[in-house]
Amino acid sequence: MTSPIRTTCPYCGVGCGVLVNRTDQGITVSGDPDHPANFGRLCSKGSALAETIGLEGRLLTPRIAGQEAGWDEALDLVARRFAETIALHGPDSVGFYVSGQLLTEDYYAANKLMKGFIGSANIDTNSRLCMASSVAGHRRAFGSDTVPGLYEDLELADLVVLTGSNLAWCHPVLYQRLLAARSARPEMRVVVIDPRRTATCEIADLLLPIAPGSDAALFNLVLAALAERGLTDTGFLQHVTGAAAAIATASASDPALTGLDPALLAQFIDLWCGTEKVVTVYSQGINQSATGTDKVNAILNCHLATGRIGRPGMGPFSVTGQPNAMGGREVGGLANMLACHLALENPVHREAVQDFWQSPRMADAPGLKAVEMFEAVEAGKIKALWIMSTNPAMSMPQADRVARAIAACEFTVVSDVMAETDTTLLADVLLPAAAWGEKDGTVTNSERRISRQRAFRAAPGEARPDWKIISQVAERMGWGASFAWNSPSEIHAEYAALSGMAGQLGSDFDISDGPGDYETMPPTLWPQSPARRGGRFFTDGRFHTPDGKARMVPVTPAAPAPHRPGTLRLNTGRIRDHWHSMTRTGLSPRLSAHIAEPFLEVHPDDATRIGLNPAGLAQLSNGHGSAILRVLITDRVTPGQVFAPIHWSGRNAAAGRIDALVTGPTDPVSGQPALKEALVHVAPFRAA
Numbered sequence: 001m002t003s004p005i006r007t008t009c010p011y012c013g014v015g016c017g018v019l020v021n022r023t024d025q026g027i028t029v030s031g032d033p034d035h036p037a038n039f040g041r042l043c044s045k046g047s048a049l050a051e052t053i054g055l056e057g058r059l060l061t062p063r064i065a066g067q068e069a070g071w072d073e074a075l076d077l078v079a080r081r082f083a084e085t086i087a088l089h090g091p092d093s094v095g096f097y098v099s100g101q102l103l104t105e106d107y108y109a110a111n112k113l114m115k116g117f118i119g120s121a122n123i124d125t126n127s128r129l130c131m132a133s134s135v136a137g138h139r140r141a142f143g144s145d146t147v148p149g150l151y152e153d154l155e156l157a158d159l160v161v162l163t164g165s166n167l168a169w170c171h172p173v174l175y176q177r178l179l180a181a182r183s184a185r186p187e188m189r190v191v192v193i194d195p196r197r198t199a200t201c202e203i204a205d206l207l208l209p210i211a212p213g214s215d216a217a218l219f220n221l222v223l224a225a226l227a228e229r230g231l232t233d234t235g236f237l238q239h240v241t242g243a244a245a246a247i248a249t250a251s252a253s254d255p256a257l258t259g260l261d262p263a264l265l266a267q268f269i270d271l272w273c274g275t276e277k278v279v280t281v282y283s284q285g286i287n288q289s290a291t292g293t294d295k296v297n298a299i300l301n302c303h304l305a306t307g308r309i310g311r312p313g314m315g316p317f318s319v320t321g322q323p324n325a326m327g328g329r330e331v332g333g334l335a336n337m338l339a340c341h342l343a344l345e346n347p348v349h350r351e352a353v354q355d356f357w358q359s360p361r362m363a364d365a366p367g368l369k370a371v372e373m374f375e376a377v378e379a380g381k382i383k384a385l386w387i388m389s390t391n392p393a394m395s396m397p398q399a400d401r402v403a404r405a406i407a408a409c410e411f412t413v414v415s416d417v418m419a420e421t422d423t424t425l426l427a428d429v430l431l432p433a434a435a436w437g438e439k440d441g442t443v444t445n446s447e448r449r450i451s452r453q454r455a456f457r458a459a460p461g462e463a464r465p466d467w468k469i470i471s472q473v474a475e476r477m478g479w480g481a482s483f484a485w486n487s488p489s490e491i492h493a494e495y496a497a498l499s500g501m502a503g504q505l506g507s508d509f510d511i512s513d514g515p516g517d518y519e520t521m522p523p524t525l526w527p528q529s530p531a532r533r534g535g536r537f538f539t540d541g542r543f544h545t546p547d548g549k550a551r552m553v554p555v556t557p558a559a560p561a562p563h564r565p566g567t568l569r570l571n572t573g574r575i576r577d578h579w580h581s582m583t584r585t586g587l588s589p590r591l592s593a594h595i596a597e598p599f600l601e602v603h604p605d606d607a608t609r610i611g612l613n614p615a616g617l618a619q620l621s622n623g624h625g626s627a628i629l630r631v632l633i634t635d636r637v638t639p640g641q642v643f644a645p646i647h648w649s650g651r652n653a654a655a656g657r658i659d660a661l662v663t664g665p666t667d668p669v670s671g672q673p674a675l676k677e678a679l680v681h682v683a684p685f686r687a688a
């Protein structure tokens with residue numbers, strides 16, 4: 001037997017290390033005991049990786065208008081149509097919509113082509129749907145998008161607060177680590193804040209069934225109590241501005257907004273105020289909101305006011321959804337960012353990156369964020385669109401409308417692993433991409449740890465790595481010399497050199513003195529500067545703002561969402577054993593055995609009122625889409641709310657795309673859509 005290949009799981013942002021063993025019988029996977037994210041653990045999805053790498057459904061050759069084509073013909077067409085569109089309508093008439101599934105090297109190539117050579121910042125990512133509000137909150141408070149802590153802080157804390165996070169199902173190995181730490185340290189307390197009773201609630205010492213959307217009010221009440229009780233850290237506040245204004249605003253918050261029993265609320269506030277080692281973990285329940293950035297800052301305010309940040313067992317902790325959401329942030333793969341945590345709005349940073357790339361032009365203004373990009377497609381302003389490794393016709397808010405916009409776009413390219421997704425079916429040109437296990441690169445997990453993904457088999461058919469496809473289009477557009485990489489290690493070397501330049505401009509994202517040889521690179525935390533190597537941020541009170549101080553941001557909690565008679569509030573989320581649109585996890589019968597079909601959680605009172613029967617079918621509608629789901633009557637949801645998972649596709653005609661029903665606004669700061677805030681009509685389904 002050959003020695004196992006060390007690689008990284010391609011699903012969630014925990015970023016677990018995986019050992020792949022190749023035997024005569026096939027491939028087996030196991031957790032890598034030496035990887036610091038998981039120490040050998042895997043969850044159900046990671047354990048089933050070997051069952052999901054078959055060729056069923058793979059896109060194996062380029063296609064033009066649905067017909068098989070050669071690579072040269074397809075690449076020539078893509079380059080020509082993009083060049084013609086730019087020549088006729090300008091750089092902002094084209095867009096790239098990319099993905100947290102891409103490896104960092106792929107992301108780097110796409111970002112360089114769009115921002116430095118096409119000269120537009122119209123490159124945004126599906127990570128906009130999952131963590132953009134955390135990015136925006138971090139930048140407002142810290143002056144940079146920097147996650148302060150480490151996974152081990154969850155194990156070292158005396159109080160772990162999980163808010164808007166179903167950690168047990170969405171970041172299972174981190175949850176396993178928390179469970180193990182809690183049984184080893186019985187003094188640890190865990191609070192779960194969620195309007196819905198999820199699997200994560202099983203670990204809770206205290207459960208707060210908060211009113212949807214009221215997280216900012218809750219953390220404001222904590223901040224007000226800290227100030228009232230004299231528990232703020234006056235020493236640390238020397239490194240912070242805005243405390244007085246933030247506390248004054250917080251003190252005006254109405255406890256009734258939280259919808260919590262006053263005794264429960266008091267218990268939580270006492271716990272938070274009375275425990276030094278607090279970690280507040282948050283995820284999509286905070287981020288996917290019209291006020292997500294404010295919610296993030298309300299959390300950060302509490303940690304900044306008490307100096308409970310960047311020290312062992314203390315800090316706010318945003319857990320990312322996708323395997324490389326963090327790598328995408330580092331490489332500047334968002335419409336409002338530059339690579340290596342440099343700022344697109346900073347002319348010195350822009351000029352330095354352009355110099356480094358020796359590029360003919362440089363985007364000088366933020367581009368269109370995800371929702372805006374598809375609105376521009378619909379309006380005919382984006383005339384050529386390249387979608388890489390993601391499925392927006394299913395996952396964007398108002399997905400049916402987005403699908404119609406993509407179908408009507410003058411020229412749409414989709415590079416993907418799978419042949420038939422809601423989005424690939426709409427493309428003019430389809431480009432087959434190499435999948436997990438077939439390509440090399442790096443990813444960064446939620447705690448800033450950069451790990452290698454390694455190939456362990458050849459790509460099937462004519463599939464190619466994304467970075468190669470991007471550089472071959474760039475070459476045909478006349479920029480071959482700047483994209484003449486022969487391997488992802490060459491891209492990584494260029495990226496590391498750029499980060500060294502960024503380091504000279506003050507960025508802590510300097511990986512130029514990194515872990516050495518690309519092939520043998522161990523999982524590596526940044527920062528790597530001698531002073532902060534592999535550690536936490538901000539313990540020293542030094543932030544990335546111009547004056548070096550953090551900002552506490554006054555947060556006025558949003559008013560409760562308006563209720564429209566006859567509607568229920570739809571909350572969406574993930575289930576334990578499926579990933580996104582199930583193109584891979586759907587291949588494993590074992591994973592589908594956990595929950596086999598889409599469902600709707602409805603409270604018994606609502607079910608009785610509406611006339612829904614257990615295991616019957618319900619039809620959801622709201623003028624933007626509709627879906628038919630199996631009824632699950634449960635008090636896991638409160639009256640007035642329903643919950644449905646996101647995974648099933650519109651291609652399962654009976655189910656419908658759940659995100660088609662999501663009409664929500666976007667957060668005005670982060671541009672993240674409110675994927676958990678739709679109002680829907682629910683009725684028993686009756687076949688015509």
Ligand code: SF4
Nearest residue numbers: 009011012016043046
């Ligand atoms: Fe993969 Fe996430 Fe599961 Fe780890 S926790 S095995 S990264 S899906």
